[in-house]
Amino acid sequence: NAGVTQTPKFRILKIGQSMTLQCTQDMNHNYMYWYRQDPGMGLKLIYYSVGAGITDKGEVPNGYNVSRSTTEDFPLRLELAAPSQTSVYFCASGDSAYEQYFGPGTRLTVT
């Protein structure tokens, strides 16, 4: 099992550009999550999904969108990138909300 994979590992965006962060899991988990982590801080939940076709907002959803068309994939879309979105983004999945398996992260810089 590859677990949770995220692409790209690193990305630099210019202000106003858009991009999609990819997340795929091969553990057949129903629950998937997107977090962002700013330097020296804890993780903040952006969006989550409890199954294909079902998504909901977390603590900091503004400026992001998600979709969940399959069990395996949970892409995160950034529209009109801003410097405040510079962060490390983690995708996670799990059978329950308690035990989540995290991907390696995507380090995004917006300049």
Added chain:
Amino acid sequence: LAKTTQPISMDSYEGQEVNITCSHNNIATNDYITWYQQFPSQGPRFIIQGYKTKVTNEVASLFIPADRKSSTLSLPRVSLSDTAVYYCLVGDADNYGQNFVFGPGTRLSVLP
């Protein structure tokens, strides 16, 4: 939403037992306590989860008193590789999206 409070940092030496305490005074009846570990440049990793009394696995033990207003993660005989940030989370699965908040955590430094 149960707020948690942990020490910002702790130091220990190799071979010692480390206890990290988390306060959660307004924990709700359906809430569970979960601990994660995060190494630099990696995503967090689940360590242990409990509801009351004591839970033990191959990595750690979790002690929860009867009033459940706090919990203590115990790491036996730490090594340099246990240097990481440890997060305490409190919530219930019915509100998974909103309840699980990763605060700043406790930065554990294990010294030789």
